[in-house]
Amino acid sequence: MTNPLALIIEDDPYLATIFAEALQIAEFETQVVPDGRAALAQLTTITPAVVILDLHLPGVSGQMILQQIRADKRLAKTRVLLATADALLAETLQEQADLVLLKPISFHQLRDLAKRLRPPDITGSG
Template identity: 30%
Template sequence: MTRPQVLVVEDEAPQREVLAYNLQAEGFDVREATGGDAALDLAREEPPDLILLDWMLPGVSGLEVCRRLKSAPGTRSIPVIMLSARSEEIDRVRGLETGADDYMVKPYSVAELIARVRTQLRRVRPSSVGERLTFDDLTVDTGGHRAFRDGVELRLGPTELRLLITFMERPGRVWSRDQLLDRVWGRDVDVDSRTVDVHVGRLRKALRVSSMKDDPIRTVRGAGYSLE
């Protein structure tokens, strides 16, 4: 499973570098943007798992970036933690009402920031923090790297397990082959999209072997796969 990706949007280089260094040390994949327009482009082209967003940015403000992200279907579910030197209650309220999922006042504790990042990721990508996943008769112990159906352990290879975790984190979501390649194999791995079909087929076979029921993975013609 690829590492959780955090987009850091901060125009002040020292603060951006400190954030990136500490997030990478905690096992996160970090991308950086110095302005609002760049942040919007990056978030739309390759949605991260979470965004750390400074309020005061050149050009488009962090507040406006947050508003646009939360009003667009493709990015509205991305958690946003707003970072700001504005400490008044009215400013916190403005940030949260714009759609931010959390608000931290500068200067902040890096340890607390990391803890809040993990809290938000637990909601949208629970496997990244070792949470146990359940869906219908399926259970995955992400910390122990074991999966079960109707209480019977599944015989899965590492790739099939990563695929199942991806599907179980977002039941009902249709994943394209390219999205699955990015999420399961990683963005920098040169793998043909047909490889996805092969491993989905293996996962389906393992799910059927362990249960009399049909496998719960649905093929969406022209789009990809989903867990139903």
Template identity: 35%
Template sequence: MSLGVLVVEDDFMVASIHTRFVERIPGFRILGVASTGEQALADIARLTPDLVLLDVHLPDVSGTEVLRRLRGAGNDVGVIVITAAREADTVRAAAAAGAAHYLVKPFAFEDLAERLDAFRRAHEALRGLQRPGQADIDAVFARQPSVRDQLPKGLSNETAEAVLAALGDGAELSAAECAAAVGISRVSARRYLEHFSSVDRVAVRLNYGTSGRPERRYRLRTAAGT
């Protein structure tokens, strides 16, 4: 049985990308796309999706307000927040309102696939069970570690996310340019960039100048791996 998904995103092109990503993942089907918070609430009531991919920045009410209204009405639909919003208050609000995951744009196909797979396993863990065992309960609450959670000692998740955000929108940066964008030292930026290169999150291109060592330039890999 496939799980129905509602995409809530006001940018048509971004919504189209999210839709295509979901359609590539076995066990999920798209039920519709909503571009406002009010439309999202109406579509959730009408379509009864299993999962909502919810943007925070919507033209009428915020995604976090949509989530609060759902929970206030007793609707426990699964929600994955997908947004460029990185403010700590927004992240805390989404977690407090019961979001299953929080995914920062831009992201690769594998990032979404990982979280949808975790949601599917949690969704199916208690199906048909009146008195689940501890292993079943753990499947509901456990989150699979992502690449960003498996950082080498001395690297922080917060800075890692900032480095990835600096590479958003197709940017190609040197370690020095990334350091300036994030507000860290060039050496630190190089450590994060090289880590993401080692786990295939970032592609590296050598820029050969007129003299000296070639400059290493970094960019996010696309869903196709390039």
């Protein structure tokens, strides 16, 4: 079985790298998208198991992306983790997200969460 896909939507290249490395250690394939418009386009072609979503992005806000993910039946099983330093905005979106992570987020914190969020392996019997 191939590793599940994690889409990292983060405009800070340093944080995006940390998120990607933590998720790769937890055996996710990763793709990084640095702006909202590109993220919306990417989400029409892939079905990630997990999305790490910054709320303050260039182009289209993370809040709008979250609404699009939740409105798309194809993405119904996608787990969304909001990553933001904006505690007030995070609180208003908490019910729409699977988890809210307040920045700064440590490498170890994200790696451990990613391991818990991995979908179960599907093995055939026969």
